[in-house]
Amino acid sequence: MQLSLEDQRRRALAFRELHTGPDVFVVANAWDAGTARLLTGLGFAALATTSAGLAFSLGRPDGAGLVDRAEALANARAIVGATHLPVSADLESGFGPDAEAIAATIELAAEAGLVGGSIEDATGDEQAPIHPFEVAVERVRAAVAAARRLDLPFTVTARAENFLHGRPDLADTVRRLQAFEAAGADVLFAPGLPDAEAVRTVCAAVSRPVNVLAAGPLAELTVSQLGELGARRISIGSGFSRVALGAARRAADAVLRTGSFAALAEALPFGDANALMAVPGTD
Template sequence: MTGERAERFRALHAAGCFALPNAWDAGSARIMAGLGFPAVATTSAGLAFMLGRRDGEAAVSRAEALENARVLVGAVELPVSADLEDGFGPLPEDVAATVTAAVGAGLCGCTIEDTTADPAAPVHGFDAAVARVAAAVRAARAAPHPFVLTARAENFLHGRPDLDDTLRRLVAFAEAGADCLYAPGLPDEAAIRAVVRAVAPRPVNVLIGPREGAVPLARLAEWGVRRVSVGGAFARAAYGAALEAGRALASGEMEVIAALPPYGQIAPHMRSGETQT
């Protein structure tokens, strides 16, 4: 089963542009599957929120992230990729262990960031970042099925809007064997096109689109983007709706709650008859 899903996931990156929604639990994954998406990914922000924690503060463990991934793998018949943050450790061997465990969890791919979880120095130095990606690639290549390893350069999310350094990192990650390249937070079309050119023919993932403003998926495809993910956006939408409804209830107002999607709109996406064992 995993091998067939993995082949499908790899094929999605070969041509065209596809949307990869990020789910945080079985229910959200099943909604995405029911809407016809060809694959689904986890979200570190969504998982952190689900656990009552903040994202980006090393507050979620490798075991927790992989257990969440296993839940999604079991919930849908789609390929599942995981947001595995910085690989849950500073050293190349930490990252390799995370990727090996991801393969064992039935995942078809994962992303690895060049972040450190240290606010004072949030991004690994160039050599360390490349060594970590190289270790991740070696672990991915040891999988019994295709495994799409996506390497992320995080400069633009951490107050380092250095496109030249970002391009240098992504090119080095591609040369180290990363299957897909990703620099979330790119500011505009020119930056996205520059990334696509720099790592061609390797596929590029973007986060929603340029920061200067959202554009249709078709336009991102024209720019050469192969994969578009949404990070924690859907989880924020769900928690935002709960926040708005909760505020209304706390103030005694019921109109917002009465206008929420009815049970019958959500239930058809869920499985019938499952029980906990």
């Protein structure tokens, strides 16, 4: 379903306002239209895609280049069409090596109905997993410039990926986030931060909203506790998709090991699932 520009602008403005409101909020990561319907019905204020969740649903590991731009944006379009909420996308490293490719990705993301997207500084190269500082900043600058040319307030999130790629350098992470802010990024994000003190340090070092990934040790904190540390937005990443995979594996394993179908008692009742998918997500 193609959104009208008016509807997309409404969603874009609502997404921006969430970042400036009085409370920290959770952007829930959906990996298909069905989970977008489910998360919308539960009452989340905004949704995001998940590159890892999408890869897993396609039977692939998560990794650079294993899901291409067309597949990622088709997935995003399906999610956008299943909800009335604003949707931001995990655009990985921009699906291209240079500023032109990143700009094209932002433009195509907006055409898909998205109102925001993240660009990371990871390269996909195991030998040199993070872009050099100046290159990383220039890539964010290209994404911001493309976003500003759109007819809606598209929210650009800039990601510093050190902690996800074996470079636990908090000082460099802060330096990159500060430079991304200066380059015009609307939201700053350093996934994989190791503890509460690192979150506090990052949030205090920049003036733009900070997204925090609820994963690892940080998943032991609550929404309010992360907000007290300075987070403005919390994402789940592939967490919900892995919860679903874990539940399916446990139930299937029980059938094979014990012959018992008892785990199916925890499944969402068929009628509830059917009704959930029948509700138009854009009402």
